[in-house]
Amino acid sequence: MSAVNSLARPRRAGRSANRRPGRRPERMWAYLMVAPMTIGLSVFYLWPIAQTFFYSFTKSGPFGGHAWIGTANYRALVDEPSVLQSVANTLFYAVVQLAGIPLAVLLAALLNQRGLRGRSIYRLVYFLPVVTMPVAVAMLWRWMYNGDYGLINQLLSIVGVRGPHWASDPSVALYAVAAIGIWMALGYNMVIFLAGLQGIPTMYYEAAAIDGAGPAKMFFRITVPLLSPSIFFATVLTVINSLQMFDLAYMMMSTPGAAAGTANPALPQVRTVSYLFYQKAFVEHDLGFGAAVAFVLLGFILAMTLIQFRLQRRWVHYA
Amino acid sequence: MMCFKSGTPSGWRRRGTRLGTWVALSGLLLGVAACGTDDPSGGKIELTYRIWDKNQQPAMQQIVDRFQAAHPTIHVTIQLTANQEYWTKLQGDATGGSAPDVFWMNGPHAQLYASNGMLLPLSKQLKADGVDLGNYPSALTAIYSYQGEQYGIPKDFDTVGLWYNKKLFDAAKLKYPDDTWTWENVAEAARKLTDTSKGVYGILAPPFNQENFYDTIFQAGGYVISPDGKSSGYDQPATIAGLKFWTDLMKAGVSPSVKSMTDTYPAQLFESGKFGMYYAGSWNAIEFAKNDAIKNDVDVAVLPQGTKRAVVIHGLANVVYGKTKHPKEATQFAEFLGSKEAAEIQAKTGAVIPAFNGTQEAWVSSMPQFHLRSFLDELPYAVPFPASKNTDAWMTKEATILGPAWSGDKDVAAAAKELATAMNTALREEQ
Numbered sequence: 001m002s003a004v005n006s007l008a009r010p011r012r013a014g015r016s017a018n019r020r021p022g023r024r025p026e027r028m029w030a031y032l033m034v035a036p037m038t039i040g041l042s043v044f045y046l047w048p049i050a051q052t053f054f055y056s057f058t059k060s061g062p063f064g065g066h067a068w069i070g071t072a073n074y075r076a077l078v079d080e081p082s083v084l085q086s087v088a089n090t091l092f093y094a095v096v097q098l099a100g101i102p103l104a105v106l107l108a109a110l111l112n113q114r115g116l117r118g119r120s121i122y123r124l125v126y127f128l129p130v131v132t133m134p135v136a137v138a139m140l141w142r143w144m145y146n147g148d149y150g151l152i153n154q155l156l157s158i159v160g161v162r163g164p165h166w167a168s169d170p171s172v173a174l175y176a177v178a179a180i181g182i183w184m185a186l187g188y189n190m191v192i193f194l195a196g197l198q199g200i201p202t203m204y205y206e207a208a209a210i211d212g213a214g215p216a217k218m219f220f221r222i223t224v225p226l227l228s229p230s231i232f233f234a235t236v237l238t239v240i241n242s243l244q245m246f247d248l249a250y251m252m253m254s255t256p257g258a259a260a261g262t263a264n265p266a267l268p269q270v271r272t273v274s275y276l277f278y279q280k281a282f283v284e285h286d287l288g289f290g291a292a293v294a295f296v297l298l299g300f301i302l303a304m305t306l307i308q309f310r311l312q313r314r315w316v317h318y319a
Numbered sequence: 320m321m322c323f324k325s326g327t328p329s330g331w332r333r334r335g336t337r338l339g340t341w342v343a344l345s346g347l348l349l350g351v352a353a354c355g356t357d358d359p360s361g362g363k364i365e366l367t368y369r370i371w372d373k374n375q376q377p378a379m380q381q382i383v384d385r386f387q388a389a390h391p392t393i394h395v396t397i398q399l400t401a402n403q404e405y406w407t408k409l410q411g412d413a414t415g416g417s418a419p420d421v422f423w424m425n426g427p428h429a430q431l432y433a434s435n436g437m438l439l440p441l442s443k444q445l446k447a448d449g450v451d452l453g454n455y456p457s458a459l460t461a462i463y464s465y466q467g468e469q470y471g472i473p474k475d476f477d478t479v480g481l482w483y484n485k486k487l488f489d490a491a492k493l494k495y496p497d498d499t500w501t502w503e504n505v506a507e508a509a510r511k512l513t514d515t516s517k518g519v520y521g522i523l524a525p526p527f528n529q530e531n532f533y534d535t536i537f538q539a540g541g542y543v544i545s546p547d548g549k550s551s552g553y554d555q556p557a558t559i560a561g562l563k564f565w566t567d568l569m570k571a572g573v574s575p576s577v578k579s580m581t582d583t584y585p586a587q588l589f590e591s592g593k594f595g596m597y598y599a600g601s602w603n604a605i606e607f608a609k610n611d612a613i614k615n616d617v618d619v620a621v622l623p624q625g626t627k628r629a630v631v632i633h634g635l636a637n638v639v640y641g642k643t644k645h646p647k648e649a650t651q652f653a654e655f656l657g658s659k660e661a662a663e664i665q666a667k668t669g670a671v672i673p674a675f676n677g678t679q680e681a682w683v684s685s686m687p688q689f690h691l692r693s694f695l696d697e698l699p700y701a702v703p704f705p706a707s708k709n710t711d712a713w714m715t716k717e718a719t720i721l722g723p724a725w726s727g728d729k730d731v732a733a734a735a736k737e738l739a740t741a742m743n744t745a746l747r748e749e750q
Contacts, residue, residue, distance in 0.1 A: 062709075063414045063435045146582040148575075165578035262527055263718035264581050265726060282407055284712040285431070286748075 049298070052291045060287035073292035083293070085268055086276045087300075093178050093272065094242035100182035101189060101234055108193035109223055123194070127187035134184070138251030141180050142167055167252055173266035177252050181245065189234045196230030197223070228316045236308050243301050246274035273297045364648050367419035369398040371405040378668045382661045386652060393648050413437045416642055420649040421656070424471050424638040426462045426703070427710035430548075432638070433465040434708050439639035442469045444650050450657070455674045456632060458701040463636045471636030472657035473674035475665065478630050478694045478701060479530050480619040481505075482589065482597045482607070487512055487519065496596070498696070500623035502538075502564055505596065509573035512595035522596040523585040524565050524574035526718055526725045529631050530598045533705065536561030538625030543705035544746075551713070551742035553735045557626075564625070566724050566731040577725050592616060601672055601694040608686045621693045632701035634674055708749040713742040 056073055058066035077083050111122055129137060144151045147165030156163040166176040204222050213221070224231075249272050253264040264270075271279075273293065281290025370379055376399055383395045398419055400408055406428065412418040413432070424432065432438045445452065452460050455473040463471030481496050488495055491511050496504070509521030525531060536543060541558030544551060552558045568574050580588065589597040590610050608614050622630050637656040639649045655661060662675035669685040672694065683691045707713070720738040723729035 061435065062410060062431060063437060142582070148579050148582060150582070165576075165582055168578040168581035262525075263715070263722065265577050265722045266581075267719060279715065282410075283715060284745075285410075285709055286712070 052294055055288055056291035056295050058288045058291075060291075062285040062287070066288070069288070073289050074296075076289060077292055077296065082268065082271065082276060086271045086273050089174060089270060090243055090245065090272045090274075092174060093181065093245060094239055096175070096178040097181055097185065097238050097242040098235065100185055101231065101238060103182070104186050104189035104234070105193050105224070105227065105231065107186065108190045108197055109219060111190070112194055112197045123190070126190055129184045130187040134247040135251055137180065137184060138248060141176075142252065145176055168264050168266050170266045170269040173252075173264075173270050177248060177270055180252075181242070181248060184248075185238060185241070189238070192230050192234050193227060196227045200226045225317045229318055232308075232312050232316045236305060239304050239308065240301055243297065243304065244274055245272050246278065249275050250278070273300075363392055363394040364645050366393060366395045366421065366645060366649055366652055367398055368395050368652070369400055369405075369409070369419040369422040371400055371402045371423060372670075373399060374670050375665070375668065378665050378670075381664050382656060385660065385664075386655045389655075390648075390651065393652070395652060413640070418640045418642070420640055420643040420645060421637055421653050422640065423474070424463065424636050426633050426706045427714060429463050429471060429636070429638075430465050430706055430708045431710070433463075433468075433470045437641045438470040439641050439643065439646055439650065440468045440470060441472070441639065441650060441653070445469060445472075445654070448651075448654060450654055454659075454676050455657075456634075456676070456698050456701060458632045458698075458703045459634045459674055461703045462633070462706065463638070471638040472653055474635045474637050474656065475671035476632055476634030476674050477601045477672065478632050478697050479534055479598055479600050479622060480693045480697070481622055482599050482603070482617055482619045484589075484592060484595055484613070484617055486592065486616045487595045491595075495618070496620040496623065498621050500620070502535075502623055502625050505623050506568065506571070506573075509568060509596060510571060513573045515572070517593075519593050520575050520595065521573040522568060523580065523588060523594050523598075524568045524725075525580040525585050526565070526577060526721050527585075528714070528717060529633060529704065530600060532562050532565055532721075533631045534598065534622055534629060535564045535625060537629035537631065537702045538622070538627060539564070540626050544707055544742075548707050549746060549750075551739040551746065553739035553742060559732050559735045561625070562721065562724070562735055563731050566727075569725050570727060577722060589613075589617075598622070601691070604686055604689055604691060605669060608689065614688065617689075619689055619691065619693050621697050628697075628700045630697040630701050631704050632698070633704040707746060709745065712748065713745040716741045716745070 055066065057068060057070060059069050059072075060066040107126065110116075111119060111126075116122075145166035147153060147163070147168065150163075150166070152166065153163035164172050167173055200223065204226070205218055208218050208222060249270050253267050253270055253275075274297065277290050277293040277297065280286050280293060368379070368383065370376065376397065379397055383397060387393065387395060409418060409422065418437070424438075429438075450472070452469065456476060459473045459476050460469070463469060463473065481500070483496050485495065488508075491508075493508055493511060496508070505522065512521035513519060533543060536552070536558050539557045539561040541555050541561050542552035543558070569577075574580075575588065575594075585597060586599060586603055586606065588594055589599070590607065590613050592613055604619070607617055622628075637653045639646065639653050643649045657675070659675050659678060662673035662678040663681070665671060665673045666678050666681035669682060672679050672682045679695055683695065716738060720741060721734050724731040724734035
């Protein structure tokens with residue numbers, strides 16, 4: 001063994017020594033290959049982030065020009081009640097979105113059963129919302145949520161229940177929007193879990209069946225632990241997407257054809273941090289304040305993702 | 320899983336390169352195309368004209384064609400930008416120095432652009448060229464005047480009228496609204512028309528500014544923003560009276576709830592034929608005329624008076640970019656856009672009421688079943704659409720703060736005072 005090692009080592013060293021002269025151009029090639037991506041990221045992401053950070057300490061005019069005002073924007077952020085409300089809205093939305101993950105796991109497990117008829121049709125149906133434009137989705141749900149003429153309240157009236165104005169009642173609108181969010185993300189998470197499920201060898205289930213385990217036990221003792229890397233991935237993405245949520249809230253709260261200055265009565269209860277950023281920066285022309293909001297959001301997402309990566313050691317099993 | 324993992328990324332990569340090639344190629348083609356457009360105009364002065372309404376593009380093109388025929392050395396390209404992104408894009412372009420030479424402007428944004436040097440002052444040139452601003456409704460011209468300087472030439476305008484459903488008025492044996500009506504008549508008719516068992520309401524009273532509470536604020540003798548543009552009028556008793564007209568109607572239960580009017584846009588509700596009255600704009604006429612279900616059942620009258628007569632007027636103007644390379648030619652073009660000839664072309668389309676006095680007849684007679692002259696009869700007492708340097712900063716707060724007063728969750732005077740405080744803060748920020 002040691003003879004082999006002692007023989008091998010000089011040879012290996014010799015080989016790499018032989019290659020060293022060729023390394024430099026090789027490394028250059030490597031840099032060249034990653035350059036488009038690196039340059040793209042720097043120009044379109046890192047530089048704007050740095051700029052946004054700078055502008056968050058300024059009062060910016062609507063047509064450029066800025067004055068340094070220190071931390072005034074951040075202090076105004078604390079004083080503005082709509083900021084706190086929108087942070088709470090966003091967090092609530094994210095938590096509700098996480099509830100969609102067990103649902104997607106269950107759905108994936110059901111759709112992964114062998115011998116299930118029309119499997120691909122079910123998969124297609126659940127995946128459709130993912131590839132549909134959020135604008136179209138929002139339009140459709142606004143019709144269904146209509147308090148007076150909507151499909152949902154029509155169905156509820158059959159059983160004698162008078163449903164609320166789902167999309168414009170401040171006390172239910174955020175739940176209603178979050179439900180659409182779950183529905184939209186369900187198909188995407190399901191596909192991730194289906195892929196994960198196909199990586200679990202069937203022999204575990206066969207062995208468990210011989211040992212007398214039922215379907216529920218198999219699901220919680222085999223499927224869930226072995227699927228945990230996929231679940232972790234989906235969780236991280238869901239949290240990031242939820243914290244950035246804009247399009248759905250915007251479409252559900254805006255009134256097409258309405259003049260400036262009209263608002264859905266539920267807007268304060270549904271407005272997310274991204275929505276607030278858009279409103280402050282692009283509608284009210286307060287770019288400095290908008291930049292501060294954007295930066296708080298960035299910090300928030302970083303912190304959440306970091307916490308999740310810390311926590312994963314406790315529950316994610318990499319087989 | 321394996322298949323998924325190993326298969327897809329390489330697939331992406333492959334597609335990526337192909338896509339990259341196409342992007343590069345189309346970039347080249349675009350470059351070529353862009354070079355190509357310079358040639359035919361050869362030596363001509365190039366102007367760009369940005370608008371947001373696709374329906375008006377044919378009329379705008381006709382006007383451009385006439386202008387080019389009269390000025391063979393100038394070539395104008397129309398840029399159509401979707402309404403939703405018009406202001407974001409224009410702001411970016413104006414900041415970067417690449418805004419179009421001439422573009423559409425509206426009331427809420429006029430002072431923002433004018434006070435930041437983004438618009439070319441026109442007063443001097445208009446005087447030199449003999450353009451008489453008296454040809455346009457004075458309240459409309461005032462929207463585009465800032466610190467004594469004129470920045471825009473009015474293009475079109477809209478006012479608000481009292482639309483009503485004749486069928487429901489007949490059924491309740493009520494007289495149709497006319498120019499003798501006051502606020503009391505509205506409240507009384509709304510009460511008599513309402514029959515919630517049939518889903519019929521006397522009036523639609525949404526918390527909209529131009530169509531609803533701005534008009535009644537001015538009718539009550541109040542104001543939204545002080546004449547010097549520095550303070551809010553929402554804490555004034557007369558202004559609150561103008562708001563209370565609407566919240567009283569809401570309280571009386573003669574209008575559907577704000578939630579109902581959010582879920583279904585009031586104009587759509589009105590078109591269902593179950594709502595007696597609706598304060599709506601001249602711009603709604605074309606939509607009502609096209610709806611077979613109600614086109615013969617509805618008509619319009621001038622707004623009923625409060626302590627006095629008033630209506631808010633808003634309209635667009637053509638403005639010249641402050642940093643245009645061709646100020647002389649761009650101003651010439653903007654003047655032509657405001658001319659009688661251009662107004663007559665617009666009038667024929669029926670989409671808007673042209674701003675040039677005397678050319679509005681074509682619009683009035685385009686829908687003879689409605690008494691559209693009401694919208695013109697209101698001009699002598701029309702009030703400019705309220706605006707400041709950063710109108711949007713306080714206008715976005717109106718609906719959110721006043722909303723609870725409409726739904727009955729808050730006293731209207733308290734909500735108005737809260738709005739006044741928020742608006743005064745926003746106005747201070749502008750200075």
